[in-house]
Amino acid sequence: MSVGLTDYGVSLPTYHVTAEVYEEVWGRFAARIDRKTVPAYDEDAMTLATAAAREVDAADAETLAVATTTHPQAGTLLSGPLSRSVGLDGPCRTLEFGSSWKAGLEALDAALSFGSGLVVASDTPEAPSDEDTEHILGAGAAAFAVGDDDPLATVAGSAHYVDAYLPAKFRDGADLTDLSLGGYTTEGFVEALSAVVDDALADAGLSTDDIDHAVFPQDDVKMSWRGGGRLGFDADQMSAGFVVNRMGFAAAASPLVGLAAALDAAEAGAHVLVAGYGYGHGASAFVLETTPAIEAPDSDAGVDDALDATTALEYGEFARLREVSR
Amino acid sequence: MRDVAIVGAGQTPYGDHPEAGIKELFASAFGAMADSVDRGFDATALDAAYVGSLGVGGSQLGITGASLTSHLGLTGLPVQRVENACASGGFALLDAVHAVGSGASDAVLAAGVEKMLDLSGDRSKYWLGVSGDTEYERLAGMTFAGVYAIAARRYLHETDAEREHLSRVAVKNHENGAVNPKAQFQREVSLERATGAPEIAAPLNLYDACPTTDGAACALVVPADEAREYTDDPVYVTGFGGGSDHLALHDRETITSLSAVREAAEAAYDRADKTPEDVDFAEVHDCFTIAELLAYEDLGFADRGEGWRLIAEGRTRRDGDLPVNTSGGLKAKGHPLGATGIGQVVEVFDQLRGDAGDRQVDGDVALSHNVGGSGGAATVFIYEVDA
């Protein structure tokens, strides 16, 4: 039996704040999304990772691959407390990826390479709230069990691409900085993404038309849709995994939450493409093919319901929470 | 074991003492105690001293006892701090009773002191929480009020008591505090005001809680057969007992009865050969109003789940058949943690000797009840005078 994803789950933070609420205060909302998720005071990348991982059956995992760009305890690994809280403490290999928004896919890649493991991507990116860059930032986590026991989806193809691209967006301390380089930002994005999408499709022996659901990087809505369009995908293919509209951008967790949403929507035999881009270096893409197990009643991660379940904050509540939490 | 008696008891007024630290408070209480010994006494004749204090503020946590007695020139005296949180005073008295009762000592000082009002807001909140279970209760963000609130919620769930009965405890104790010149709050409160106060830990509000208090109290414990060398009106300690329990409420079988108190009460009643019916009045540990209702039951004044009826029927008011907290209790008299157990002795001493002024009640048999934390430690004493 070939290696694939045997289970998956997501966790979203407690709150959300809507575009209207931002517009009332700032006069505009720069993110082109409806709303974004906001962690409660007692939530962070570790707690969201735990909640997502607990949705997944991976009790025997021998590899724990974790991705986050917002480690709550700088200088240590998330895998320590995470392993204990999901029962993987003991003889378990840990791998952590964290410098890039592609880190979630890197963690997935690692577990797939080992043939088994638990993959968890969790992120709570931040920026000063008087900067446009902040408006799109949300939070969330996704977890995937990788193995060969009755997978829900197997890997049909994959590709990677690296070059010295412009670090148009980067972290300065905890805060995200966007140099707002416009077209120059898009250039590397489209070039690297084109390369991995083309190669992954070729690896799978598929064309763009064969893809039922495509998940592209979601740190910029316009760039994501235009980029996907330039690669030959239409709205029907991109909408299921386009979680940014209600979640905001959750950095390294975004591609995997998007993948979870796409798998929720997928029927057996569907092809799902997921691609990630890391500023300053490159891109990765995977093509998955779902199996009949995807249609089991309990296989869904319920991303849609989880997005619905968040509680709305007024801007004042949001500001208070941020002011005290940061 | 020989019988013991109290021949002197005195205290500072309870409340805010900006001019006094623990040494000055102790000196003031010691002076009040000495003045109450009818035939006077020679402080240098003391054999030992036990000083109850939680050590709030932490400014003299080490060798607190000697820092106080030496301030009065009583160097050489074996003295120690006794710490069981809010029951530190009660346990200091228990140690003094044991020391005299055993025959080892002939004149022992039981004291208590606490200085609580000179702390910054954060330090004060920190110290108020140190007597709960640190590892789990405190890590749940629990406060002292919160622990009693959880007990109160459960009590209201398990019994027919209503929220208002808690407030009636506060109203009664303020009635008594209003006529106690040593009380921190010498004013009455209406039921309306007590029920309408701002919530601090639902279902408890501000008027369900005792204040933070500066104060000290001292009592002189001697052998019963030597008591008349000091006074014609000794107060005999005929019953005494201590008990302990898990610190955390969650580790206890029930949270609406304190087994530490039941243990202490049983020991005290047995030793005094008395029953709850024999008690004429009592000073009980009402750090929160719910604690007084639990005390009624744990001390045997009422059956389990029926304690609230005593307050509902007014039986524990000054004019009732079992006056409780004639001093105003912790609620109105004040609660300087380590001093409280000895402060209760002062009230009992004054009442039994007819010196309680406007709040005087009748009786020859009294009881005091002092609880540490949420019931992790407790003492009960029974006092009698010659009829």
Next chain:
Amino acid sequence: MGAHISIPMYERTVGQRLAFEGERCTDCGTVAFPPKGACPDCRNDEFETVDLSGTGTVYSHTVLSPGGAPPEFAGQARAEGRYVAAIVELDEGPRITAQLTDIDPETVEIGMPVSGRIRRIYEEEGVVRYGFKFGPADD
């Protein structure tokens, strides 16, 4: 300043805080949580480790007003206002004190089913302490 739970003291209890590890008396089968030095029922001092479900019901609770929060919880109180502390009776029998989260304080009732989840408890000496809280069981 907060109640001082040293980092090693916290570390010794991570099995409880992150994974609901309890102990079962080898003599009488009583389950203890958190672990004790002796069986709460028969005082036997031999136990086997047992993984508890982390689900239970509210035994009693309080809603703490922000002004009274201990200093180490002042940030939480400022950020979110009132918070709920409760005793939860676990399905396996033992009771434990913890915060309730993901819930409107007004809707909490004795007997309500809850389940455990890992949250930030507080930070001391720069170290984030994680541990269980409880939320609505159907969550």
